[in-house]
Amino acid sequence: MLTAPTSYPRKVLLVFGTRPEAIKMAPLYLELSKHPDEIEVAVCLTAQHREMLDQVIRFFGIPARYDLNLMKPGQNLHNLTAAIIEGMKPVLEDFRPDYVFVHGDTTTSMAAALAAFYSGAKVGHVEAGLRTFNKQSPFPEEMNRSITGRIADIHFAPTQQSRENLLREDIAEQHIVVTGNTVIDALQHGLRLIEEAEPESVRLLKQQLPMHRDVILVTGHRRENFGEGFLSICRALKRIAEHADAEIVYPVHLNPNVQGPVYELLSDVSNIHLIDPQPYESFIWLMNKSRLIITDSGGVQEEAPSLGKPVLVMRDTTERPEAVSAGTVILVGTDENRIVKETLDLLYDTERYDRMARLHNPYGDGKATKRIAQFLLTNHKHEYVS
Template sequence: MKIATILGTRPEIIKMAPIIDEISKRNIDQIVLHTGQHYDEEMSDTFFRDLDIRTPDYNIQVGSGTHGKQTGLMMKGIEKVLLDEKPDIVLVQGDTNAVLAGALVASKLHIAIGHVEAGLRSFDMTMPEEINRRAADVCSTMYFIPTAESAINLLAEGYSRKNLFITGNTVVDACFRHLKIAKKRGIKEKSLKELNIDKMDNILTLTMHRAENVDVKERVVGIIEALKELDDADIIFPIHPRTKNTLEKFGLFDELNNLEHVHIIKPLGYLDFLLLTSASTLILTDSGGLQEEAITLSVPSLTLRYNTERPETVTAGGNILVGSDREAIVSNARKILDNKNFADKMKNAINPYGQGDSAKLTVDAIEDYHARGLLDIVAPEDIMNSFKRKMKNIREDISVKDFERKENALVHMVFDGKNMQFPTDELNLNGMVINYDKRE
């Protein structure tokens, strides 16, 4: 078996490192392809060495550009590599343009696709990430899903549960893996080192980069007004160049920079940033990935958005959506800073993304599919008349697995009267309404 992994951005590299490790550990043939859509120093070979990740076998160096131009160049470069290498499965991670390009190319070449972090939905079709993740799911063969909630999203869209694998999220594996490396290495960035964060009592780490926030002056003003009131915390803001430019255009950068308790510093490398977030009392962010890292590091998070494709962090109690509303930001931050019981409850939220074995579960599933010949992409027969979709109220003790064997069926959706349930083989269906495909 040969596995190809496609990477394009820093989060993808970070989250796929544990899977690349696991593939290597099992001596499975693999290639790593980097699209090069981020071409700064952080994405250079140095970054891979710092994280102890194998250097990519290919870098097609597409650089930045419009979504269409960037995706098209990626597809051209990826296609050439896949035609030469002929992998059995292509792994893509998340919701970037590299994911979209990799999934489209592999599907056209009839190569199996494994979507790592599949099933996430913000239900906001104005987000390019939402388009990318949905399109990748349409193309995929195997779905490696962080939580049951994300799996139910895919069931609701018609995907077979037989192809869904709830593995947890590799962000947990990655945080544990990389925090060890970071602590051993120590802080390297001068601007962060000079802040002497070890002696700060309340660190509020702020990240803000999404266009829906930084490009709307009213939202930026609401967030800055909230930050003014949180003057008993040391607010550390590694600012993205685009965010800085926008704040300057709005005439707001100096206003924020002049606040004594706000420390605006240059963007941090991943390992330095991991040390900062792990030392924080509170994280204020509009990043999707940081919501996952925060709950993994047991740091309360307030998300500067009104929706999230990581709702499990909110349900678990480690994250609160506050948008750009000054009052919501301040009141929730004050609870975390002033109420130890409230803060401890958020810190102790059970991580919905697992305990750090996601990479193992992912590669286990791939090896099983390969052994059973399920990675071979072949045209199905009798598509229109091979099954009938039915619904039934179950009134007996019977598991999903036994029901499927008895009825020659595939259970699709399960409703317990209050919530949708993911139909694991062992789930007792008594008292539940099910939707299933009856094979003829």
């Protein structure tokens, strides 16, 4: 038996290293910080990513007590995993947390959870229970989630489906808390910040892009789509641009496997705008202004339905089947003809578009972080079976 502290958990360490994690953990830091008498919360960055991570924490005003600064040229999964485990040891010895919270499916989450387990801290897994049940898709994220799930003491599942996945893996029911997804909390908070004071990046984007027509927002970065997959995606976008009365805006990921085919095939199309990767604040502004979104991103599948934006997902599998079942997203893979057909149908079939835009977002109401904080504040005397 592992017994939780008999007083409130005084120390909670949030560990993250990529932009998506930062987006989804920032509102949790802000919420836990509202309870300084009960919870001492600190942030440790691994900087698995660097510049894009820093943009997010600056926007939300999140201080980092620890920064491992691990990003290196030519980094691979082997040396990154080892570096995170080694780097976490002195952090854990210094802060001595009761709980270490990690998020989702990154190498940071998996390695930091293992390091926390070695230190004797309990592990809370935020966005727990997502599965494709195919360890190669997405790679390595599916196995990162599964390994983290075996280590975690508390599983903050975003949906009932995620909870069911965990129960099927013999996770005890009392260890699972269904919260909704913290990305909705981040989205709502971020849009409020933009409304209060328009960021410079948004002003620059307004000057750069023609916004007088419908906007189709595109993102793509998944490694399983490298090669022929991205060539097919680019051919589809070129055909859509020829037939749609719309502007296609594509923030192009910095990976050469993405930049190569995208710039080769799309740079000379007048109504396709290839722009640099955007800070979080200008990206959510773009999402809010768009007509529909074509993506292979997991986070966008969760965010866009809150804004009433239909999403076409350029993947054959998804660890977020709730959105498919709810009808807020459509899986199109990298099939050129299907991407073109579904995009043009949604643009010109107003009735179908409106039905999809009005559907309920299965990922929550923007109160996930309050539920996590409430768990810590009210369940500290419960016992957990290891």
